[in-house]
Structures are given as structure tokens and as C-alpha cells.
Amino acid sequence: MSDVILEMRNITKEFPGVTALKNVSFSVRRGEIHALVGENGAGKSTLMEVLSGVHPYGSYSGDIYFEGKECQFRDITQSEAVGLVIIHQELALIPFLSIAENLFLGNERAKNGIIDWNKTISDAEALLKKVGLKESHSTLITNMGVGKQQQVEIAKALAKEVRLLILDEPTASLNESDSEKLLELLLQLKENGISSILISHKIGEVSKVADSITILRDGATIETLDCAKETITEDRIIRGMVGRDLTHRFPERKSNIGETIFEIRDWNVYHPLHTDRKVSDNINISVRRGEVVGISGLMGSGRTELAMSIFGEAYGTNISGTAYKNGEEIDISTIEKAISNGIAYATEDRKAYGLILIDQIKDNITLANLDAVAGHGVINEPQEMTVTGEYRDKLGIKCSSILQLARNLSGGNQQKVVLSKWLFANPEILFLDEPTRGIDVGAKYEIYTIINQLASEGKGIFLISSELPEILGICDRIYVMREGKIVAEMQSSEATQEKVMKYILTNKR
Amino acid sequence: MKTLASLFKKNIREYGMLIALVMIMVFFQWKTGGILMKPINITNLVLQNSYIIIMALGMLIVIVAGWIDLSVGSVAAVIGAVAAVLMVRLDVNWVVTFMISLLAGALIGAFQGYWIAYAKIPAFIVTLAGMLVFRGLTLVILNGEAVGPFPVGFQKLSSGFIPDFFNYDGLHLTTIVIGGLLSIILIFMDIKNRKNQQKYGFDVTPFYFFIIKNIVITGAIMGLCFLMASYKGLPNVLVILVILIAFYGFITSKTTLGRRIYAMGGNEKAARLSGVNSPRLLFYTFVNMGVLSALAGMIVAARLNVATPKAGDGFELDVIAACYIGGASASGGIGKIIGAVVGAFLIGVMNNGMSILGIGIDWQQAIKGLVLLLAVYFDVYNKNKSI
Ligand SMILES: Nc1ncnc2c1ncn2[C@@H]1O[C@H](COP(=O)(O)OP(=O)(O)OP(=O)(O)O)[C@@H](O)[C@H]1O
Numbered sequence: 001m002s003d004v005i006l007e008m009r010n011i012t013k014e015f016p017g018v019t020a021l022k023n024v025s026f027s028v029r030r031g032e033i034h035a036l037v038g039e040n041g042a043g044k045s046t047l048m049e050v051l052s053g054v055h056p057y058g059s060y061s062g063d064i065y066f067e068g069k070e071c072q073f074r075d076i077t078q079s080e081a082v083g084l085v086i087i088h089q090e091l092a093l094i095p096f097l098s099i100a101e102n103l104f105l106g107n108e109r110a111k112n113g114i115i116d117w118n119k120t121i122s123d124a125e126a127l128l129k130k131v132g133l134k135e136s137h138s139t140l141i142t143n144m145g146v147g148k149q150q151q152v153e154i155a156k157a158l159a160k161e162v163r164l165l166i167l168d169e170p171t172a173s174l175n176e177s178d179s180e181k182l183l184e185l186l187l188q189l190k191e192n193g194i195s196s197i198l199i200s201h202k203i204g205e206v207s208k209v210a211d212s213i214t215i216l217r218d219g220a221t222i223e224t225l226d227c228a229k230e231t232i233t234e235d236r237i238i239r240g241m242v243g244r245d246l247t248h249r250f251p252e253r254k255s256n257i258g259e260t261i262f263e264i265r266d267w268n269v270y271h272p273l274h275t276d277r278k279v280s281d282n283i284n285i286s287v288r289r290g291e292v293v294g295i296s297g298l299m300g301s302g303r304t305e306l307a308m309s310i311f312g313e314a315y316g317t318n319i320s321g322t323a324y325k326n327g328e329e330i331d332i333s334t335i336e337k338a339i340s341n342g343i344a345y346a347t348e349d350r351k352a353y354g355l356i357l358i359d360q361i362k363d364n365i366t367l368a369n370l371d372a373v374a375g376h377g378v379i380n381e382p383q384e385m386t387v388t389g390e391y392r393d394k395l396g397i398k399c400s401s402i403l404q405l406a407r408n409l410s411g412g413n414q415q416k417v418v419l420s421k422w423l424f425a426n427p428e429i430l431f432l433d434e435p436t437r438g439i440d441v442g443a444k445y446e447i448y449t450i451i452n453q454l455a456s457e458g459k460g461i462f463l464i465s466s467e468l469p470e471i472l473g474i475c476d477r478i479y480v481m482r483e484g485k486i487v488a489e490m491q492s493s494e495a496t497q498e499k500v501m502k503y504i505l506t507n508k509r
Numbered sequence: 510m511k512t513l514a515s516l517f518k519k520n521i522r523e524y525g526m527l528i529a530l531v532m533i534m535v536f537f538q539w540k541t542g543g544i545l546m547k548p549i550n551i552t553n554l555v556l557q558n559s560y561i562i563i564m565a566l567g568m569l570i571v572i573v574a575g576w577i578d579l580s581v582g583s584v585a586a587v588i589g590a591v592a593a594v595l596m597v598r599l600d601v602n603w604v605v606t607f608m609i610s611l612l613a614g615a616l617i618g619a620f621q622g623y624w625i626a627y628a629k630i631p632a633f634i635v636t637l638a639g640m641l642v643f644r645g646l647t648l649v650i651l652n653g654e655a656v657g658p659f660p661v662g663f664q665k666l667s668s669g670f671i672p673d674f675f676n677y678d679g680l681h682l683t684t685i686v687i688g689g690l691l692s693i694i695l696i697f698m699d700i701k702n703r704k705n706q707q708k709y710g711f712d713v714t715p716f717y718f719f720i721i722k723n724i725v726i727t728g729a730i731m732g733l734c735f736l737m738a739s740y741k742g743l744p745n746v747l748v749i750l751v752i753l754i755a756f757y758g759f760i761t762s763k764t765t766l767g768r769r770i771y772a773m774g775g776n777e778k779a780a781r782l783s784g785v786n787s788p789r790l791l792f793y794t795f796v797n798m799g800v801l802s803a804l805a806g807m808i809v810a811a812r813l814n815v816a817t818p819k820a821g822d823g824f825e826l827d828v829i830a831a832c833y834i835g836g837a838s839a840s841g842g843i844g845k846i847i848g849a850v851v852g853a854f855l856i857g858v859m860n861n862g863m864s865i866l867g868i869g870i871d872w873q874q875a876i877k878g879l880v881l882l883l884a885v886y887f888d889v890y891n892k893n894k895s896i
């Protein structure tokens with residue numbers, strides 16, 4: 001047997017208006033973790049979709065050899081049949097089915113169409129043990145955090161006798177400890193002879209676990225780095241990705257902080273379904289003009305819920321508390337009122353809550369402030385084109401035209417569209433919920449620059465982020481949330497990673 | 510410049526249904542030995558289908574918003590009954606009746622819209638209930654009898670023609686003048702649109718294609734006008750129709766209101782989080798549907814000159830089919846007014862053509878069903894290919 005498990009040769013893939021992949025060659029050795037990195041829209045996801053048959057044979061040119069055999073997959077079932085399993089960034093689990101049912105979906109432990117529950121359960125338990133997930137096989141997916149769902153996805157792949165596992169940004173929505181666990185799991189799978197391809201924008205974790213790193217830029221292979229031969233620094237990877245040296249991760253910033261612009265007092269929110277469960281418990285937070293305030297905490301600590309409840313009660317029931325803007329009480333009981341009071345909330349979940357995927361980029365950008373490009377309710381289309389074009393250039397949204405559908409953008413570029421929408425709404429107080437999730441290092445820098453610029457214009461910004469370096473790198477002040485409560489507040493000058501981590505984790509069950 | 514092949518590929522989707530309509534017309538023209546395109550039949554075709562088209566305008570918006578309305582046939586019937594009782598039994602002036610009936614339609618729409626938008630009951634269920642309720646009320650109001658005839662003014666709503674200001678023998682010149690004006694306006698708008706697109710550096714269709722397109726459209730309008738002019742001229746209904754189509758076409762494609770409806774149908778949660786007041790929009794979408802159903806109901810009654818308990822039976826199916834044939838998406842957020850109109854005409858021509866050929870209602874239904882399925886398949890197939 002050769003030591004190359006996968007070889008893709010001269011892959012070219014075109015979409016109407018864009019060539020997503022140009023003559024890309026890519027090979028993976030047996031038993032390695034091969035990282036695939038590159039800027040947003042570089043073609044990483046597309047390459048993996050070609051590989052797994054999402055884009056069927058014939059819709060691209062080039063050859064694919066897996067285990068030495070030529071492959072011409074027409075759909076995912078065919079690629080899964082040979083042991084190639086892809087885990088998409090948007091998890092594909094069925095929320096109201098149990099773990100066991102999800103594990104064997106489409107691959108049921110059954111005889112003549114009748115499910116053998118005993119075998120299902122015992123196999124499920126064996127798989128859960130393999131991936132180190134301590135949950136009952138009967139737990140419903142909807143009752144688990146994203147981190148655990150990710151583990152279920154991997155267990156599901158193992159159930160299909162996976163030989164090459166493909167993970168597209170698996171850690172994008174995981175916090176650090178969950179990411180850690182996931183990477184451990186990949187290393188463990190590697191011991192058992194399962195190769196994997198890891199797509200990630202978190203350069204740190206790439207340099208930690210990868211055996212080889214392939215860098216894509218603008219749809220072409222730039223280079224493949226072999227980590228066994230030389231030590232690869234993070235800066236080295238970044239240079240390959242963006243084509244130049246990026247000396248600082250965070251832009252320089254002089255804060256010029258004014259008086260308090262927005263404040264929330266005694267804010268209490270209850271869960272919309274389990275109405276006796278408090279999700280925000282007596283919260284008091286504020287932001288001043290020109291200030292960037294970080295909200296740190298674990299996934300599920302109630303940060304998103306807090307922000308959404310403030311944004312026109314878009315989340316929760318029985319909300320009590322008062323909001324002040326410039327010292328005066330304001331009414332933010334509906335989203336319209338919140339927006340007209342100058343509040344914006346850019347969501348973390350771009351597909352479900354951020355974008356109208358079947359609409360054009362331009363329509364998405366103007367949606368929250370349509371009246372700005374309309375007179376008497378009639379849209380001024382030329383003006384709309386001009387302003388959305390400006391945002392495309394300012395944020396570097398990579399697209400063939402602003403008339404392209406949001407659905408056809410790469411993940412990171414979709415995120416930029418969501419941001420553009422809220423910048424266009426011209427708010428005074430912004431809640432940015434994981435604004436750099438799934439965004440490449442170069443573009444992250446651009447987004448930090450935009451945040452700084454907003455602050456220098458005198459806006460107040462809340463930044464919700466699971467990446468501690470980011471919080472420490474650009475915030476003036478930091479709140480730490482745990483289980484729906486604010487458990488700490490500190491100036492970032494006196495904050496360290498360890499100190500914040502301690503507050504995030506103490507009393508964790 | 511785009512290649513001819515890609516141009517064709519893109520436009521087969523845009524104009525696919527139009528081509529299908531023309532093909533079906535040619536087919537029936539041939540099969541009926543030329544009866545289909547006779548002036549009197551063309552006029553009849555418009556009269557017979559006007560109410561389907563009117564309701565399809567409202568239905569398209571409902572479908573784009575992500576829902577469906579099953580009650581339109583029953584609402585049309587109940588409003589026809591209300592109008593009939595007002596005019597015939599209570600001797601109310603027909604203009605007043607007309608206004609009251611439209612208002613009643615709005616109220617019915619508001620009633621259903623409330624349950625859908627604010628009480629969050631799926632439209633399928635609310636309007637299924639509405640379909641039964643209003644059919645029942647029609648029977649109650651009419652006491653199970655047919656009520657008519659109506660004042661002449663009211664009848665003219667459906668059976669009248671616009672007056673002729675020129676007295677030219679055998680040809681209704683006003684009709685031709687109006688057709689000419691309409692063509693000029695359309696050409697002018699298209700030129701402006703094209704200039705705008707060029708200004709912003711977007712790909713425009715090749716010039717020869719632009720010319721051909723305008724010649725075809727003008728030809729179709731003028732041809733239709735000549736046919737009608739050689740009979741009795743433009744029917745009043747057609748004038749109402751053109752105005753309504755232009756109005757709703759404008760609302761859906763050019764206004765913030767329209768944009769928000771598409772956004773809501775495309776992703777309700779994201780639209781809400783962008784400040785779109787989706788319950789209110791949805792509510793008014795159904796109010797609008799109610800008003801258009803009411804108008805359609807009156808036109809049906811005026812055409813038959815009697816309100817019957819069975820009026821409007823099964824209309825909802827033709828109306829919904831028209832929208833889907835015209836390219837609306839069942840999951841919301843996609844669909845065009847002009848598509849729904851073409852879809853409605855397609856169904857109308859089939860109804861008419863098959864009736865002339867003496868095909869029974871049984872087979873007509875079966876054939877229409879298959880056409881619906883094929884049309885949507887064609888759409889889905891094209892979309893999948895272009896991803
Ligand atoms: N269905 C499609 N239609 C048209 N263009 C597409 C389609 N899918 C992807 N693209 C384009 O192909 C290019 C590559 O996209 P891809 O999703 O592979 O990027 P990526 O490297 O995964 O980026 P990210 O890190 O942001 O996820 C982008 O320019 C994108 O706009």
C-alpha cells in the first residue's frame with residue numbers, strides 16, 4: 001500500500017461568474033492530520049465539496065484518487081461508501097431525535113427495514129465511549145451544547161467506518177476547552193489510523209495538531225508545508241495565506257472614552273419555553289462613547305440571550321429592567337424601537353438569523369435601513385447599488401457582483417454581509433456577537449479596524465466573543481458572564497488570559 | 510458580452526413560462542382550427558380569466574410571504590352574495606354596494622390575517638377553516654337561492670367595454686391608441702432601465718436581444734389590441750386588470766414594502782431581527798388578499814348577472830396553480846407578479862382551448878394537474894442545474 005491515501009489532481013471548478021478552484025492539486029498521506037487553510041473565499045469548502053461528491057463528477061474537471069483508485073462520486077452516499085466522511089460547519093443533526101437515532105441515520109442498525117434497538121444502543125454506547133462523550137444514548141440533540149454535538153458528528157462518522165475524515169471549521173463555534181477536546185480526539189483517531197483533513201481559521205490549533213498544511217489562495221494551491229521537516233510558525237502560515245507579513249494581529253488603537261451612552265439596569269430575562277428558568281439574572285452593564293466592551297464567557301453562559309433580549313426583546317419572556325441612553329430611560333420593547341433608538345445586534349448565527357440566503361447581497365445589506373435608500377417608500381435602486389458597492393469594497397466582500405445571492409458566498413464573506421448590514425443601519429450602540437467567527441486572519445484585522453473606527457466615531461460597542469485573545473486585544477473593559485450572571489468586570493489593562501479564564505470557569509459543574 | 514448559450518440558459522428560466530404559453534396557444538390555435546384567436550374568443554378569454562388573475566395577484570404576495578390562502582374561492586362567493594343581496598333585496602346603489610363589498614373583503618382578510626399573524630395559527634389551517642366558514646355563510650346569505658339580476662352599471666363591471674372616441678367603422682380606434690401608448694411607455698421604461706444598468710456596469714443582454722424582446726412585446730400588445738378592436742374594443746375588466754398588474758408589479762419590485770415581504774418570506778427570523786415588523790406585514794398581506802378576492806367575487810357575479818351559492822367553487826386551485834406555474838416558490842421568498850399573470854393566462858388558455866375542443870371537465874382537471882407538476886419540475890430542474 002502506498003502512503004498516500006488521497007490525491008486530487010488539477011481540480012478546476014467554476015460557478016457562474018467565478019472560478020472557485022484553478023488547477024488545484026492536493027494530497028493527503030495515510031494517517032496524518034492535514035490542515036487546509038486560506039482566506040475567506042479561497043475555495044477550501046468548495047474543494048472538499050468536490051471531494052465528497054456534493055459537487056458531482058462532471059461538474060468539475062480533474063481527477064481524484066482515493067486509496068489508489070480513481071473516484072467519480074455522484075453524491076455523498078458514494079463517497080461515504082468508500083470511507084470519506086465530511087462534517088460540515090453547519091451541523092447536520094436532527095434536533096428532536098436522540099443521539100443513538102442520529103448516529104445511525106441513513107445507516108440504521110436494522111434487518112429488513114426493522115430497527116434492531118438492542119444493537120443500536122450497544123453500538124451507540126461503544127461509539128460514544130470511543131469519542132469520549134459522557135452522555136446517555138437517549139439524550140436529544142436539542143438538549144446538548146454545540147461542542148457535544150460536534151462529538152456526536154464524529155461518532156456518526158465513525159459509525160460509517162470512516163477512513164478519511166473531513167472537518168470544515170469544526171472549532172469555529174466551540175470555546176477553547178471544547179476545541180481542545182476535539183483536537184485531542186483527532187489526534188487519538190490518528191493513532192487508530194484515521195486520516196483527517198482539518199479546515200480552520202484558527203492558526204494556533206492548526207500549527208498544534210497538523211502534520212502537513214496546504215495553503216490555498218484565490219482558488220489555487222500556494223504551497224504545502226510539511227511540519228515534520230521543519231518547524232512551522234504561525235507567522236509563517238499567515239504569510240502564506242495573505243501573501244505578506246502580518247506583523248500585528250490587532251490594530252493599534254488610542255481609546256478616547258466619553259460619557260456613558262447606554263446602560264441596562266436590573267435586567268432579568270426568562271427562558272421562552274421553560275418560563276421558570278432565568279437566563280439573564282439581574283444584569284447591570286453599561287458602555288461609554290468610544291468604548292469597546294467585551295463580554296466573555298462560555299458557550300451557553302447567556303451572552304447571546306442577553307444581547308438579544310436587549311435588542312427589542314428578540315429573545316426571552318417576562319423581561320424586566322430598564323434601559324438608559326445618554327442618561328434617559330428609553331423604550332426598547334420591540335426590535336423596531338430598539339433600531340430607532342440606535343441599537344444594532346449582529347448575530348452569531350448568520351444563516352438562521354443573519355441573512356436572507358435566497359436574496360441578493362445588496363438586498364441583505366440594506367434591509368435594516370431600507371428607508372435610507374428610498375423616498376416615499378420607493379427604493380432608489382441606483383443609490384442602493386452605489387452604497388452597497390461601497391460596503392463591498394470597504395469590507396472586502398469577495399463576490400462576483402453585489403447582485404449575487406447571499407447563499408453562494410463563502411462562510412466568511414456571508415459574515416461580512418451581516419456586518420455591512422448593521423454598519424449601514426448606522427447605529428450608536430452595537431452588539432457584535434462573535435463577529436469574527438469563521439473569518440480569516442487578514443479579514444479579522446480589517447474587522448478590528450472597523451470596530452476601532454466605530455469607537456473613534458463615538459459609538460458604544462459590546463463585543464461578544466469566545467476568543468480570549470480577541471477580547472483582550474481590542475476591548476477597553478471586560479465583563480465575564482457565567483450561567484446568566486455577570487460574575488466579573490475588569491479593565492483590560494488589568495486583565496490576563498488566566499484571570500478571565502478563572503472567572504469563566506469557577507463553579508463549573 | 511455573454512455567450513449566446515449562457516444567455517439562452519439564463520433566459521429560458523425567465524421566459525420559460527412565456528414560451529410555454531405561446532406554444533400552448535399555437536397548439537390550440539391549430540387544434541381548434543383558428544377559433545382560439547378569434548376576436549370574440551380572445552375577449553371571452555380575458556373576461557373568463559380576469560378574476561383568476563386578480564386573485565393570483567394577491568395570492569402571489571401571500572405565497573411570497575411564505576404562506577397560502579385556501580379561502581379565496583369562498584370569499585369571492587360570499588362577497589358576491591353580499592353584493593347581490595344589497596343591490597337586489599335592499600336596493601342599495603351599485604357604487605355604494607361596490608365600496609361596501611370591498612370593505613367587507615378587507616374585514617374578512619383582517620379576520621383571517623389576525624389569526625395567522627398574531628395568533629400564530631398556520632395559514633393553511635386558518636384559511637381551510639375560512640373556506641368552510643365563508644362557503645357556509647354564502648348559503649346562509651343567499652338562503653340557498655340564486656339572487657339577480659343586477660343594475661346595468663354593476664353588470665358593466667364585467668361585460669362592459671370602454672367607449673370609443675373615434676367613429677371609425679369596424680375598428681375600435683381608442684383601443685389601438687391605448688395599446689400604442691402602453692407600448693411606448695413600456696419601451697421607454699425598458700430603455701431607461703437598460704441605461705441605468707449600463708451606468709452601474711452590470712452585464713446587460715446584447716443589444717440585438719434587447720431589440721427583439723421589445724419588438725415581440727410590442728407586437729403582442731398591438732396584436733391583442735387589433736384583435737379586440739375588431740370586436741368591441743377593450744373590455745372594462747381588462748383595463749382594471751392592467752392597472753392592477755402595473756400597481757402590484759410596482760409594489761413588489763420597487764418599494765420598501767415589497768422588499769420587506771420578500772425578505773420575510775425568505776427568512777422570517779432574519780427579517781424580524783432586521784427590524785421588519787413581520788406580523789403586521791403578514792396581516793396586511795391577508796387584508797389585501799381579502800380585498801382582491803372581493804373584487805374578483807363581484808366580477809364573477811357581474812359576469813353571470815346572478816350570485817349563486819356555488820360561485821367561485823374551486824377557484825383557489827386555479828389561482829394557486831397559476832402562481833406556482835409562474836415560478837413562485839412554495840417555501841416563500843421567490844415569485845414575480847408577471848409570472849403569476851402568465852401562469853394564470855396559461856391555465857386560462859388551457860381551460861378555454863380544451864372547452865372548445867369539447868374535452869370534458871374530468872380530463873381538463875387531470876391535464877391541468879399534470880401541467881402544474883411539469884411546470885414546477887421544469888423550474889426546480891433549472892434551478893438545480895444553475896447552482
Ligand atoms: N454555489 C455557488 N455559486 C457561485 N459561487 C460560489 C458558490 N459556492 C461558492 N462560490 C464561490 O466560490 C468561492 C470559494 O468559496 P468557498 O466556500 O470554497 O470558500 P472558503 O475557502 O470555504 O471560504 P470561508 O473560509 O469563508 O468558508 C467564493 O468566491 C464563493 O463566492
Ligand SMILES: [Mg+2]
Nearest residue numbers: 044045410411
Ligand atoms: Mg468555507
